[in-house]
Amino acid sequence: MLAVAVEEAQAGLAEGGIPIGAALFAADGTLLGRGHNRRVQDDDPSMHAETSAFRAAGRQRDYRSTIMVTTLSPCWYCSGLVRQFGIGTVVIGEARTFHGGHDWLAEHGVAIHLVDDDRCAAMMTDFIAANPALWNEDIGEAE
């Protein structure tokens, strides 16, 4: 499932965007929605990878058995999304380059699977080194 999120991150990078991808799956592995960060492409600060995938999945009545897969540890915004909608499981590519709210989610009963994937970490390490101001903007770090 992480491969879909990585494809999304790569698509975002190819578009000149921030390379973070995500996908929401049903418990049986059915893809419900996929997306990537769209800050640069759409000038839209509200579309992080996870919110983009959540949006693409459309209105769902019950998220408890769904699985959010993301290339990067979810920030507080995306962690809040997971908690509010009761998404049951989060699969995370890596948390080396950014440590978001996944410990908080685990405390609140969300099943967290941290893959610690080298490709995901390398993609973000390279991106942050080349675009520090853009990255800080995306996570709300003031200059």
Place this chain on the structure above:
Amino acid sequence: MLAVAVEEAQAGLAEGGIPIGAALFAADGTLLGRGHNRRVQDDDPSMHAETSAFRAAGRQRDYRSTIMVTTLSPCWYCSGLVRQFGIGTVVIGEARTFHGGHDWLAEHGVAIHLVDDDRCAAMMTDFIAANPALWNEDIGEAE
């Protein structure tokens, strides 16, 4: 400033949507963006009032001096937005009909102003009584 958020909530209600409105202001009172819940209107579960106002404000480099005004206590999704982007102040119409993450935000240094406005509370009380399933969908409460 709450009047702008109430106008947004009323506009959402008139469109057949969930009556929650929000607006993001600069410290000097300049309106940066306004919006309302768009779940019904756009079939979009990602557009809560606060995320809609945040989106409408476009890309901002520093949110510390901004003020998010919302008719209702922000859910975890919207509270996560406030925390991640470092929005400094949140003005809340009411928290009687829904108690979201504003205590958590206060613990993390966000200035919280709870107006406890009767109009806001009445609007949501009436809406929830008439549309319980839709309301539960919007806050991720499974049946």
